[in-house]
Amino acid sequence: MRRFITLCSLVVVFSFSRAYGSGFALYEASVRIAGMMGAYVANGNNASTIFYNPAGLAQLSGINVSFGSTFIAPRTTFRGPLPYSVSKSFLDKQTFFVPNFYATYQIRDGLTAGIGLYAPYGLGTRWPSNWVGRGEAINTEIQTLYLNPALAYRLPIDGINIMVGAGVTMVVTSQVKLSRAVTELVPEGTFSLKGDQNDMATGYNVGIMIQPNKMVSIGFTYRSKVKVEYSGIAQFNNLPASAFPAGIKGRTKINMPANLAVGVNVKPIKNLNVEADYVWYEWSSFKTLEINFDQQTALLTDLKIPRDYKNSSQVRVGGEYNNAFVNNLTLRAGISYDNSPIPNYTLDPTLPDNNRWSFSGGVSYKITNMLSVDAFYMFIRAKERTVMDNFDGFNGYYNTYANLYGIGFTINI
Amino acid sequence: MKKYLLHLLIISFALVTYSCKDYNSHPLEAVSTGSANFSKYVAVGNSLTAGYESGALYQEAQKYSYPNLIARQLHIKDFEQPLVASPGIGQRLEISNFQTFSITANTQTGNPLNENLSRPYDNLGIPGAVLVDYSNDNDQGQLKERATNQNRADFNPFYQLVMRTELQKPAPNINDLVTALNPTFVTFWLGNNDALNYVLDGGAGRSFLPPTTFQALYQRAAQLLAATNANVAFMNIPNVTDIPFVFQTNAQLMQEGKIKLNAQNQYQLVTPQGDLNIYIKTEDTTRVMMKNDFLLLTAQEYLTQALANNMPPVTPQTAIPSQYVLDGPAGGQPGSSELEKALTTIAQYNAAISGVVQSNPDKFMLININGFFNNIITSYLNKGYGYLDASQDTLNPVIGSLFSLDGVHPTNKGYALVANEIIKDINSKYNAKIPEIDVRQIPLGLPWKQ
Numbered sequence: 001m002r003r004f005i006t007l008c009s010l011v012v013v014f015s016f017s018r019a020y021g022s023g024f025a026l027y028e029a030s031v032r033i034a035g036m037m038g039a040y041v042a043n044g045n046n047a048s049t050i051f052y053n054p055a056g057l058a059q060l061s062g063i064n065v066s067f068g069s070t071f072i073a074p075r076t077t078f079r080g081p082l083p084y085s086v087s088k089s090f091l092d093k094q095t096f097f098v099p100n101f102y103a104t105y106q107i108r109d110g111l112t113a114g115i116g117l118y119a120p121y122g123l124g125t126r127w128p129s130n131w132v133g134r135g136e137a138i139n140t141e142i143q144t145l146y147l148n149p150a151l152a153y154r155l156p157i158d159g160i161n162i163m164v165g166a167g168v169t170m171v172v173t174s175q176v177k178l179s180r181a182v183t184e185l186v187p188e189g190t191f192s193l194k195g196d197q198n199d200m201a202t203g204y205n206v207g208i209m210i211q212p213n214k215m216v217s218i219g220f221t222y223r224s225k226v227k228v229e230y231s232g233i234a235q236f237n238n239l240p241a242s243a244f245p246a247g248i249k250g251r252t253k254i255n256m257p258a259n260l261a262v263g264v265n266v267k268p269i270k271n272l273n274v275e276a277d278y279v280w281y282e283w284s285s286f287k288t289l290e291i292n293f294d295q296q297t298a299l300l301t302d303l304k305i306p307r308d309y310k311n312s313s314q315v316r317v318g319g320e321y322n323n324a325f326v327n328n329l330t331l332r333a334g335i336s337y338d339n340s341p342i343p344n345y346t347l348d349p350t351l352p353d354n355n356r357w358s359f360s361g362g363v364s365y366k367i368t369n370m371l372s373v374d375a376f377y378m379f380i381r382a383k384e385r386t387v388m389d390n391f392d393g394f395n396g397y398y399n400t401y402a403n404l405y406g407i408g409f410t411i412n413i
Numbered sequence: 414m415k416k417y418l419l420h421l422l423i424i425s426f427a428l429v430t431y432s433c434k435d436y437n438s439h440p441l442e443a444v445s446t447g448s449a450n451f452s453k454y455v456a457v458g459n460s461l462t463a464g465y466e467s468g469a470l471y472q473e474a475q476k477y478s479y480p481n482l483i484a485r486q487l488h489i490k491d492f493e494q495p496l497v498a499s500p501g502i503g504q505r506l507e508i509s510n511f512q513t514f515s516i517t518a519n520t521q522t523g524n525p526l527n528e529n530l531s532r533p534y535d536n537l538g539i540p541g542a543v544l545v546d547y548s549n550d551n552d553q554g555q556l557k558e559r560a561t562n563q564n565r566a567d568f569n570p571f572y573q574l575v576m577r578t579e580l581q582k583p584a585p586n587i588n589d590l591v592t593a594l595n596p597t598f599v600t601f602w603l604g605n606n607d608a609l610n611y612v613l614d615g616g617a618g619r620s621f622l623p624p625t626t627f628q629a630l631y632q633r634a635a636q637l638l639a640a641t642n643a644n645v646a647f648m649n650i651p652n653v654t655d656i657p658f659v660f661q662t663n664a665q666l667m668q669e670g671k672i673k674l675n676a677q678n679q680y681q682l683v684t685p686q687g688d689l690n691i692y693i694k695t696e697d698t699t700r701v702m703m704k705n706d707f708l709l710l711t712a713q714e715y716l717t718q719a720l721a722n723n724m725p726p727v728t729p730q731t732a733i734p735s736q737y738v739l740d741g742p743a744g745g746q747p748g749s750s751e752l753e754k755a756l757t758t759i760a761q762y763n764a765a766i767s768g769v770v771q772s773n774p775d776k777f778m779l780i781n782i783n784g785f786f787n788n789i790i791t792s793y794l795n796k797g798y799g800y801l802d803a804s805q806d807t808l809n810p811v812i813g814s815l816f817s818l819d820g821v822h823p824t825n826k827g828y829a830l831v832a833n834e835i836i837k838d839i840n841s842k843y844n845a846k847i848p849e850i851d852v853r854q855i856p857l858g859l860p861w862k863q
Contacts (some may be wrong), residue, residue, distance in 0.1 A: 079439060083848045084485045086441050135856065183856035186473045186499065187863065240861045243511035298511045384437055393803060393851035397439055 022312060022338035023283050024123035024142055024351060025259070028378070029100050029116075031068035031408030035362015035376035036318030037334025039275040042219030042265035044163075044209060046410060047102035050116035050150045053221040053261070054165030055207035057112040057152035060104050064114075067101040068374060068408020076125070076352045080396020081132060082388065089133065091352075092126040100408075110154035116167075117147055120223070121256045123351055129190070133349045134181035136394050138190065140350040141177040144228070144256065146170065148205065161211035169203040169226060176230050176252065178350070182239055184299070189239035193250045193291065195230030202226065203256075217265040225258040225285055234293070234300075243299040251292045255285040257309075263316075274319035283309035283341035305346075306391050312341035318360070332362035332376070340382075345391045352398035354382040364410070371411055378404040444487050447845030449644060450597040451487050455535050456480030457547065457587055458602035458648075460822060461831075462538025463571070464494070467818035467860050470540055470571065471501025471523055474817075474858055477825035479832040480536045480600065482855075486836065486847050494536040495574050498523035500860070502570060503540070506818035507862040516818055517862055525574055533590035534575060541569040542587070544603045544627060547634040549586035557585055588637045599638060600835060602648035602782070604631070604766070608759050612653040613821070615709055615736035616696060616751035624761035628768070635769045639776060644843075646778050646835060647770050649763040651786040653755045654707070657812050658820035659739055660790070662708040678704040682727055689725070692732035695740040696751070699732045705741025705752060710820040712737035759783075778842045785834045789815070800830060802852045813859065825858040 028034040030048030040049070044056015047064040076091040104114035124141045127133060150167025179192030207221035231251045236244040263277030291303040318334025340353045347353070362376035382400040389395070456462050456479075463470055464478025475481065475494050484492035500507075504518040527534075539546070545554030552558075558565060560572030560580050572580060579585045591599065607622035622630075638645045654660055663680070666672045672680050673688060680702040681688040691702040702708075708716075715737050719726060726733045741752040748757065763783055770779040789810050793799040798807035799815060808814050808826055815827035823831065833849045840847055 081854065083442070084488060086439050184859060186471075186858050186860045238863075240508070240511055242509075242513075243861075298514075391804065393853040397437075 022314060022356065023257075023281060023286075023309060023341045023353065024121050025257070025281055026098060026120055026122055027279070027314075027316075028070045028072070028098065028404060028406070029118040029120065030066060030102070031070065031100075031374045031376050031406040032066065032332070032362065032364060032410060034070065034378060034404070034406060035332035035334070035360055035364075035374070036275070036320050037316045037336045037358060037360045037378075038279075039263060039265075039277045039316040039318035039334055039336075041207070041221050041261040041263040041275075041277050041279075042209060042217040043273065043275055044217075044219065047104045047114060048100065048116065048118075050102050050104070050114045050148055050167060051100075051118050051120070053207035053209060053219045054114075054148075054150040054167045054205055055152050055163040055209040055219065055221070057104055057114050057150060057165050058110055058154040058163035058209075059161075060112050060114075061106045061109075063106075063411075063413040064104045065102065065411040065413075066374075066408065068099070068406055070098040070100070070404055070406035072096045072098060072402060072404050074125075074400065074402040076398060076400040078133065078349060078352065078396050078398055080394075082395040082397075085132070086397070087132065089127065089131045092128060094124060094126060096122070096124055098122065110156070110163075111152070113149070113151050115147070115149045117145065117172075119144055120146055125350060125352070127349055129181070133394055134188075135183040136392060137178070137180050137349040139177060139179045139192070141175070142254065143176075144174045145172050147172045150205070152207075161209075163209045164207070165209075166204065166206045169205055169223065171197060171201040171226055171228055171256070173197065174201075174228050174230070176254065182299070185239070187238060189244075190237040191239065191244070192235045192237070193232055193252075194235070195232035195250060195252055198229045198231055201228045201256075215267050218263070219265070220260070220262045222260045223258060225282065226256040227253055228256060229253040243297045245295065245297065248300065249294045251294075252290060254289070257285045258282040271322040271324075272319065275317070277314075277316040279314040279316060281312050281314075281341065284311050285309075286341075307346050308343055309341040309346075310343060312339045314338040320362075328366035330364040330366075330372075332360070332364075334358075334360045340385075344385075344387055345389050347385060347387050347398070348390060348392065348394060352382075352385060352400055354385040354398065354400065356380055356382040356400075360404075370413055371409065374406075374408040374410055376404075376406050380404065441488055444848070445846040446487070447840070447843040449839060449843035449845055451489065453535075453594060453596045453643075454480070454484060454487065454489060454492065454598045454600075455591055455594050455596040455643070456483075456538060456600045456602075457591060458538040458600070459542040459606050460538065460540035461605060462536065462600075462602050463540050463575075464536075464538070464828065465503070465540045466822050466824060466858065467506040468518065468822075469501035469503030469505035470497050470574075471499045471505060472496040472526060473499060474501075474825065475536075477828050477855060477858060478536060478538065479828045479835065480538065482829055482832040482850055483600075483835060483847075484535070486832070486850060492535045493527065493530055493532075495528070495534050496526040497574070498526055502574065505860055507860040508818065509862040511861075514813075519860075519862070528574075528577070533579075533593050535594065537575060537587055537590055538602075539569075539575045539587070540571040541606060542571075542603060543606045544622065544630045544634070546572075547587045547603060548630065548637055549584055550633070552584040557583070560585065588634070591638070592641055596641060596643040599641070599643045599645045600648065600780075601634070601638065601645055603634070604650050604762055608650060608755060608762060609653060609821075611758075612659065612739060612751075612755050613709075615711075615734075615738055616740070616754070618736065621754070621758045624758060624765065627762050628765035631765050631769050635773070635777065639773055644776050644778070646780050646839065647766055648780040648782045648835070649766045650759050651783050652759055653739070654752070655786040655790050655810070656821050657810065657816045658710045659707045661811055661820060662710055662712055666708070674704060680704070680706070682725060684725065684727070689727040691726050692729050693726070693738045693740060694732045694735045695738070695743075696735060699729045700743060702733075702738070703741065703743045705750075706743070707739040707741065707752065708733070709737050709739060778838065780835050780838050782831065782834065785831075786810070789830075800852075804853055806853070808852070813857075818859065825855050826852055829855040
């Protein structure tokens with residue numbers, strides 16, 4: 001078993017984390033929890049509580065390991081550009097692999113430490129290189145991988161169970177990519193920039209969980225903003241060297257926004273728990289995407305792309321039913337509604353997001369007392385987005401949906 | 414509990430299925446053209462109508478010809494143009510170095526891409542076309558010879574590209590092509606070359622078409638057009654001083670500090686030996702260059718050579734030849750300067766055009782492109798910008814912004830502004846609601862040397 005775990009954590013380190021979210025947030029940080037739509041801030045019975053609410057760690061005993069992978073397959077079409085065309089363009093079909101890994105160790109009763117590796121932010125969109133919006137975007141990616149050591153403690157108070165937890169969020173690897181066609185020239189060329197994180201960026205997460213009785217649990221968690229700075233060498237394809245000299249270095253920074261979540265979990269009957277969460281993201285920290293170059297030329301000057309995201313919220317409801325129909329089988333389901341943080345005028349093909357409904361279902365089966373296998377499926381459907389006043393005049397209809405599925409393992413020793 | 418879960422599953426499934434419903438249908442909203450009928454739109458004109466840019470006609474630029482842009486806004490699907498593969502016909506000017514802004518001519522020629530179309534093109538813009546080409550009664554303008562005799566100095570290959578089999582007739586003319594298309598709406602922009610050729614040669618080569626002849630030919634064209642079922646938008650002639658070919662060189666040399674204007678309104682060359690008067694040749698004399706004398710774009714290369722050969726134009730012997738200068742009034746006979754002649758002639762042309770439009774207000778309308786370019790230049794000279802797009806980015810009437818590398822023809826963005834001007838006037842005359850073009854979405858389209 002030990003060897004198996006080592007192998008899996010290697011996979012985690014060498015894989016990319018990139019995907020699709022409300023804004024570019026990802027809440028699918030665990031296969032188990034995604035099955036109940038991430039409604040988990042007041043639950044915390046699994047090692048992945050490091051992501052959802054570090055306070056939950058304090059109730060975990062022994063050694064717990066949980067890891068898995070989520071596959072995200074977003075699909076988007078664009079119809080436009082308005083007002084003269086409604087021709088349909090399709091986002092390239094890509095499937096993103098988002099890994100996660102958590103391990104906890106109980107130091108003593110009521111004091112547990114843990115470490116998590118997950119990708120809370122990421123996005124990837126790739127349009128055909130000859131599509132009608134190539135001057136706006138061809139390829140756009142943000143990848144992050146967070147390492148999150150955390151510690152939680154149960155306060156020694158009789159009659160009420162209060163747990164507090166905190167952790168350090170370290171962005172161990174992160175990358176941004178963007179490419180677009182330079183349509184101002186005949187013939188056209190392509191500009192692309194791949195930026196790697198300069199120095200490891202850090203933040204923190206904290207949480208509290210209050211259980212006044214055995215039926216009800218209340219949770220709250222906060223994750224701080226992390227500012228990540230990137231740099232890389234710009235690549236030019238079929239562009240004049242006198243305007244796009246080789247070796248130009250580009251720099252940018254992105255605020256991974258702060259977020260908080262609050263929720264209530266109820267166990268109305270044996271084996272069943274249901275939870276409702278409210279999740280909030282401080283997306284207003286993403287005002288402008290600035291790309292600065294170390295040389296300016298006649299055609300290459302610093303880019304200031306307006307973003308002006310608004311703070312956004314999500315409502316998540318989910319539940320899990322243990323020993324359902326047969327022993328050792330757990331079923332999960334959930335539903336959520338997300339508000340898109342992106343205003344109409346900065347909505348563009350880099351991230352064709354909108355308010356969305358999501359539906360999920362999940363299953364775990366306990367193979368042995370120590371090992372469970374987990375799986376989930378989720379369907380996300382964004383409302384059709386009609387953009388008529390884009391900041392660059394690129395208008396049309398966007399339709400987006402995504403299929404997500406994942407498989408993972410949970411080990412309790 | 415099992416039942417409850419089952420219900421939950423069914424409800425979830427129903428929700429998923431519901432949310433999977435097919436895309437909302439969004440047919441293109443019909444464009445309201447008011448009392449105008451655009452079921453068959455035909456454009457008549459010269460290089461400006463063809464979508465000529467940077468000294469050549471090629472498909473990347475033709476895509477942004479103002480007639481094609483207007484057709485796009487009107488959702489006309491079969492608007493056909495005589496497309497030519499890059500680098501086109503002409504000698505396309507291309508930027509070879511963006512740091513020094515060096516420009517070279519591409520001597521290669523592209524092939525026609527749409528020559529087998531079995532009907533006349535909807536864009537009948539012919540680079541080099543003159544007013545007489547529209548009617549060409551009895552081949553009075555020798556269009557047939559200019560189109561087919563390659564030995565003539567004024568041979569023009571674009572007639573063959575656009576008119577094709579029409580040239581087999583004894584008196585080929587554009588009107589035949591227009592009537593064959595049975596248009597419901599025509600934009601008509603001829604006459605520029607009848608004045609411009611004089612200016613491009615610095616007054617030292619081709620001459621103006623006399624304004625009385627211009628008027629007669631314009632009336633004849635209007636008479637032929639009135640006989641069709643079409644409404645016609647006539648576009649008048651911009652002032653020659655409103656193109657960078659004429660006004661940009663002085664402005665640029667001043668900006669670069671290479672020349673300056675003294676208290677007597679004389680231009681002076683800045684040299685290590687001090688500021689020296691610049692001499693120019695005019696039609697009848699050699700004199701000092703004054704404020705209203707314009708060095709043409711072609712003078713830039715001449716000056717570079719002259720300075721390299723240590724022959725600066727600071728003596729009467731080394732004066733800048735007449736073909737590189739559009740000379741303005743300098744105290745001689747009033748109205749005798751090239752500039753005054755050009756402006757007066759164009760004013761007379763435009764008066765003739767206005768007269769024709771007023772003669773048939775039901776079918777004819779005027780698009781005042783002269784006033785439009787004037788406004789842009791005036792704004793540029795007074796406020797520092799020519800045009801502000803919806804993002805408040807500035808577009809200026811200079812090469813590399815609204816004008817292409819030849820200094821005469823607009824860029825894609827420049828043509829989009831022309832299209833918008835036409836759309837605005839049509840909307841107001843015919844109570845139509847044709848959407849204007851968002852200029853931000855129109856690429857400049859500057860050619861560069863690979």
